[in-house]
Amino acid sequence: MPGTDTFLSVNEARTRILAAVRPLAPVSLALAEVHGLVTAEDVASQVDVPGFDNSAFDGYALRAADVAGARADAGVSLRVVGEVAAGQAGEVHVEPGTAARIMTGAPIPPGADAVLPFEDTDGVHWAQKSGAANGEVHVLETAEPGENIRRRGGDVARGDVVAPKGRVLDAAHIGVLASVDVTEVRVHPRARVAILPTGDEIVEVGDPIAPGQVRNSNAWGLDALARRYGAIAERLPIAPDTEAGLRAAIRHGRDADLLVTIGGVSMGDYDLVRNVIASAGRMDFWQINMRPGKPLAFGEIDGTPVIGLPGNPVSSMVCFELFVRPALLKLMGHTRLVNPMVQPRALEPMRSSSGKRTYVRVTVSRDGDELVCAPAGEQDSFRLTSMTEGNGLAVLAEGAEIHAGDPVTVIALDEREMLLLSQPATLIP
Amino acid sequence: MPGTDTFLSVNEARTRILAAVRPLAPVSLALAEVHGLVTAEDVASQVDVPGFDNSAFDGYALRAADVAGARADAGVSLRVVGEVAAGQAGEVHVEPGTAARIMTGAPIPPGADAVLPFEDTDGVHWAQKSGAANGEVHVLETAEPGENIRRRGGDVARGDVVAPKGRVLDAAHIGVLASVDVTEVRVHPRARVAILPTGDEIVEVGDPIAPGQVRNSNAWGLDALARRYGAIAERLPIAPDTEAGLRAAIRHGRDADLLVTIGGVSMGDYDLVRNVIASAGRMDFWQINMRPGKPLAFGEIDGTPVIGLPGNPVSSMVCFELFVRPALLKLMGHTRLVNPMVQPRALEPMRSSSGKRTYVRVTVSRDGDELVCAPAGEQDSFRLTSMTEGNGLAVLAEGAEIHAGDPVTVIALDEREMLLLSQPATLIP
Numbered sequence: 130m131p132g133t134d135t136f137l138s139v140n141e142a143r144t145r146i147l148a149a150v151r152p153l154a155p156v157s158l159a160l161a162e163v164h165g166l167v168t169a170e171d172v173a174s175q176v177d178v179p180g181f182d183n184s185a186f187d188g189y190a191l192r193a194a195d196v197a198g199a200r201a202d203a204g205v206s207l208r209v210v211g212e213v214a215a216g217q218a219g220e221v222h223v224e225p226g227t228a229a230r231i232m233t234g235a236p237i238p239p240g241a242d243a244v245l246p247f248e249d250t251d252g253v254h255w256a257q258k259s260g261a262a263n264g265e266v267h268v269l270e271t272a273e274p275g276e277n278i279r280r281r282g283g284d285v286a287r288g289d290v291v292a293p294k295g296r297v298l299d300a301a302h303i304g305v306l307a308s309v310d311v312t313e314v315r316v317h318p319r320a321r322v323a324i325l326p327t328g329d330e331i332v333e334v335g336d337p338i339a340p341g342q343v344r345n346s347n348a349w350g351l352d353a354l355a356r357r358y359g360a361i362a363e364r365l366p367i368a369p370d371t372e373a374g375l376r377a378a379i380r381h382g383r384d385a386d387l388l389v390t391i392g393g394v395s396m397g398d399y400d401l402v403r404n405v406i407a408s409a410g411r412m413d414f415w416q417i418n419m420r421p422g423k424p425l426a427f428g429e430i431d432g433t434p435v436i437g438l439p440g441n442p443v444s445s446m447v448c449f450e451l452f453v454r455p456a457l458l459k460l461m462g463h464t465r466l467v468n469p470m471v472q473p474r475a476l477e478p479m480r481s482s483s484g485k486r487t488y489v490r491v492t493v494s495r496d497g498d499e500l501v502c503a504p505a506g507e508q509d510s511f512r513l514t515s516m517t518e519g520n521g522l523a524v525l526a527e528g529a530e531i532h533a534g535d536p537v538t539v540i541a542l543d544e545r546e547m548l549l550l551s552q553p554a555t556l557i558p
Numbered sequence: 559m560p561g562t563d564t565f566l567s568v569n570e571a572r573t574r575i576l577a578a579v580r581p582l583a584p585v586s587l588a589l590a591e592v593h594g595l596v597t598a599e600d601v602a603s604q605v606d607v608p609g610f611d612n613s614a615f616d617g618y619a620l621r622a623a624d625v626a627g628a629r630a631d632a633g634v635s636l637r638v639v640g641e642v643a644a645g646q647a648g649e650v651h652v653e654p655g656t657a658a659r660i661m662t663g664a665p666i667p668p669g670a671d672a673v674l675p676f677e678d679t680d681g682v683h684w685a686q687k688s689g690a691a692n693g694e695v696h697v698l699e700t701a702e703p704g705e706n707i708r709r710r711g712g713d714v715a716r717g718d719v720v721a722p723k724g725r726v727l728d729a730a731h732i733g734v735l736a737s738v739d740v741t742e743v744r745v746h747p748r749a750r751v752a753i754l755p756t757g758d759e760i761v762e763v764g765d766p767i768a769p770g771q772v773r774n775s776n777a778w779g780l781d782a783l784a785r786r787y788g789a790i791a792e793r794l795p796i797a798p799d800t801e802a803g804l805r806a807a808i809r810h811g812r813d814a815d816l817l818v819t820i821g822g823v824s825m826g827d828y829d830l831v832r833n834v835i836a837s838a839g840r841m842d843f844w845q846i847n848m849r850p851g852k853p854l855a856f857g858e859i860d861g862t863p864v865i866g867l868p869g870n871p872v873s874s875m876v877c878f879e880l881f882v883r884p885a886l887l888k889l890m891g892h893t894r895l896v897n898p899m900v901q902p903r904a905l906e907p908m909r910s911s912s913g914k915r916t917y918v919r920v921t922v923s924r925d926g927d928e929l930v931c932a933p934a935g936e937q938d939s940f941r942l943t944s945m946t947e948g949n950g951l952a953v954l955a956e957g958a959e960i961h962a963g964d965p966v967t968v969i970a971l972d973e974r975e976m977l978l979l980s981q982p983a984t985l986i987p
Binding site for chain 2: 140160161164165178179180181183185187214215216217232233234235236247279283284285291292299300301302303304305306307308309310311312328329330331334335338340341342343344345346347348349350351352353354356357370395396399440442446465467469470471472509511512513514516517524526536538541542543544545547548549551552553555556557558
């Protein structure tokens with residue numbers, strides 16, 4: 130049995146996993162499918178946005194020169210020669226001494242070089258259409274040429290890159306891509322992760338259970354985590370504790386982009402997952418100098434990376450956050466792979482476990498101007514409920530002793546909640 | 559035209575919208591469907607977890623009294639009477655002077671009251687099964703009664719509430735619910751939001767476009783935002799600028815839990831959405847003392863709340879974050895409805911626009927120990943691209959003048975990115 134000092138560190142293990150994982154080959158997906166995905170190439174616009182000079186206001190399109198002498202108490206009269214609504218190609222022509230009613234977004238009619246909003250004109254009320262068209266309007270303000278005109282290409286010019294390669298497409302990007310009529314985008318697809326629970330004692334949720342058996346809970350929790358990070362998760366049927374059974378089950382997962390097994394990587398007689406990975410493919414490493422999660426295994430079968438998670442519920446979730454999450458993000462083309470963290474002060478002492486990098490489930494809360502944290506209940510790694518109680522994972526360096534009041538690194542398990550906790554009390558509501 | 563001082567404030571408008579929106583009636587959904595949803599009642603466990611006393615280690619189940627005299631240099635010999643693997647109901651009985659090999663998670667056999675891991679026993683190597691069973695083991699440590707035994711109900715006792723009413727179900731909860739064999743959960747369902755783009759000038763993405771027309775971009779961006787916040791979004795066909803056409807289109811959206819219209823709420827001749835809401839249902843308010851987004855309208859039709867967003871791309875996204883997002887969250891049973899915010903220092907002066915609550919798209923970045931922010935490009939509300947450039951919305955109070963160096967409230971548009979920006983440089987990698 131190797132000594133603690135020969136185990137890989139968490140950072141080395143993560144580096145090796147990430148070195149073995151490559152971004153998935155780009156695919157072209159419909160616009161409705163690409164929210165949250167990462168572009169695999171620059172997306173350039175084929176069109177100008179706006180596609181034509183248009184009005185920024187409801188008002189009058191006119192010639193700036195005609196209203197050079199306008200004042201609030203001495204309006205300039207212009208003959209209203211028609212109106213242009215949004216979506217209408219202009220048939221109106223604005224000659225000297227005339228103006229056209231125009232709606233926000235409507236094309237600037239030929240001859241006009243400025244727009245003044247209704248508010249800068251006389252008593253022809255904006256809500257009363259009758260009487261204005263084909264009548265007269267008194268303009269009470271001067272206008273600069275180009276004023277209140279949104280220029281063709283003012284937002285996006287043809288050829289502009291609207292989404293550079295490597296960008297995570299958020300909702301604003303989806304809107305911009307729609308605005309330039311992009312119907313398909315070249316992206317890294319969602320990673321397909323197969324989740325394989327193993328163990329003769331594991332019984333599926335809803336199935337009859339016998340004494341000594343336990344529910345297949347980990348696969349459900351990890352499935353939810355994988356989806357949360359944008360992957361397509363598949364829970365495979367529970368594999369038995371036999372080499373033949375495991376080998377057959379793992380074969381089901383080889384079409385996935387990443388195979389995650391649960392259990393069977395410890396040191397017991399029935400911990401066969403490593404043997405099966407080694408015989409069906411290649412083992413890279415086993416055992417990490419951390420707690421919980423020490424027995425984590427990593428290898429590959431037919432080019433599919435395989436992460437063997439420990440079977441303890443907390444260990445499997447902690448290892449998922451530390452190793453599976455960045456692997457999934459890298460597969461999907463992300464380059465920022467670190468877990469979001471905060472740095473509260475410890476309310477109680479915490480110490481790392483016998484020289485290992487130690488992860489302690491904590492509850493981060495706000496105390497006046499600062500964040501504080503305390504361990505969330507008992508830390509036994511079989512107690513999954515502690516994960517529902519805490520909102521972070523305190524990271525204790527190998528050998529670290531944290532005293533009450535010390536700053537401590539905490540991985541946020543829920544970014545939104547942690548950001549809400551972090552915000553100062555002095556914000557505008 | 560009412561003066562600025564008669565417009566509703568942002569806070570009043572949000573309060574009125576939220577007062578009109580009730581959490582959706584609870585439904586029972588399968589476990590696979592409830593991740594991210596909010597429980598509508600306490601979920602209590604019908605079972606104990608673990609369901610039986612079991613071993614926390616691979617090792618030997620024994621009687622503590624038998625090893626009271628054990629020392630590292632003077633082991634106590636016990637006869638190994640068999641072994642228990644996880645998932646096996648015990649047939650082994652541990653009499654005085656005997657021990658049973660046991661695997662992690664396996665039931666404690668009758669007679670045994672403690673477990674010692676292989677490491678606390680002699681040279682019978684943990685990986686070598688042969689020779690141990692039906693042989694002898696030398697125990698080199700004492701054991702307390704109950705040591706290394708995970709007690710039945712130690713994680714969850716029958717009757718324990720594993721997910722209280724009002725809890726957002728995260729991945730750990732899904733795991734815990736699976737562990738207690740919950741197959742259906744009573745939750746508030748995802749909100750169904752119908753998104754109705756309006757305007758004769760609007761053309762669907764991918765369709766032929768004529769001069770003067772523009773793409774239906776806003777509905778795509780808002781659709782992505784709605785999904786991001788957990789809603790089920792439906793983009794309705796584009797409605798024309800006629801009362802009859804709008805009325806028919808709005809009818810399509812009345813089955814939704816929330817109808818969101820885009821455009822047609824300003825002061826132009828073709829801004830008919832308010833009229834249609836008022837004639838088909840009831841208008842609550844129109845116009846908010848804010849920029850961008852002033853013409854926002856709110857009402858209801860046949861009990862379905864209707865939020866009329868302005869047609870400008872930036873206005874519609876800003877108003878979505880401020881008004882639609884909390885409404886969707888409340889419909890889905892959430893109680894924390896505020897936007898996550900940070901408080902960087904301004905790098906440049908910013909001022910609110912003529913007495914209005916003003917939202918400025920900003921880029922928040924890290925400068926040493928603190929967050930700073932600066933406006934993200936031009937702020938014209940028709941420039942959707944600025945939303946892709948910034949990562950936050952600075953909130954300038956009515957009449958506020960922010961000087962360089964002042965703290966400023968910023969709504970985070972991406973919680974994960976903002977949390978990554980907020981983290982100190984001194985964290986453990």
